[in-house]
Amino acid sequence: MKGLIFAAALSVLSLPVLAAPGHEFAFGQPAPAAKATRTVQVVLGDMYFEPGDLTVKAGETVRFVVTNKGQVPHEFNLGDATMHARHQQEMLAMQGQMDHSAMGHGSMDHSKMAGGAMKHDDPNMVMVDPGKQGELTWTFSKPGAIEFACNVPGHYQAGMVGKLTIAQ
Template sequence: MVDISADHEPDHDLTLDGHASDVKHDDDAVLARNYSDPGEVIEITLHAVDGLSWRFEPSVIEIPAGHRVKLTLSNEGLVEHDVEIVGVDAEGIDVDSGVERHDRLGGGHHEDGVVAAHAEPGTTASVFFTVTEPGTYKYFCTIPGHEEAGMVGKLVVTN
């Protein structure tokens, strides 16, 4: 398994209409590259931070298509948070058995191109999936007001 995460200030200028090759790679991006074994699980920890600066860390995640991903939402804030990745062509969606079910999201799910996970304050929730098609996908917190406060990011899936 490969574990990638970040713990620094993200850049909230997210343009989601470009192609993966147009994405600016800088210090706030977490890149998962050079994986020769498609069976290798890429573990990504996405930190949900609230308070004075509402954000996800990292704000940009890059992964190769066809690899199994374990996305763990670590809620380090004082209120509930979730993460949804929209429009993603994913397969093999599986929620960590330790995830407490959320009424609306069900802990983690894949429905109509959405991969999601939910975590109460001080907890984590994981969802496993494999993205089959390259592209750029938005992720955000669906709790009212959180996306507008800055809890957004993008997942870049490369060939």
């Protein structure tokens, strides 16, 4: 019996280590900047990305240098439409946990986002304060189409979303 328990424990320990739940991505994985084979500059403006469409290759590691030229915090988030919808709900929940007296009724205090209660650390995104720069390096695993988006409440709906094609 001891041998069976030992064998079971050993087999569990030999399983591959997976990313934390909710942090597994069909389109690739985060990578260190030193592994990047290309750097892409992305500008975040108030309700737009420049460029609005990007193409990368499957297997390519891309370092995104993201500059916020807008007046409020924005994020650069890689994912599909379903992932963005889920993330938007999480952002709304974070907004609800913020001090509503500082926000007023229905208005959004963007100053509390990147440096405050809306700060979060998902491997597929970077939140950038106005006038600041952030980076995200990603290895794209297989061909397909995803989006890059800002999921700060209301920004995606206002058009702050772009198409990212992962070519063969």
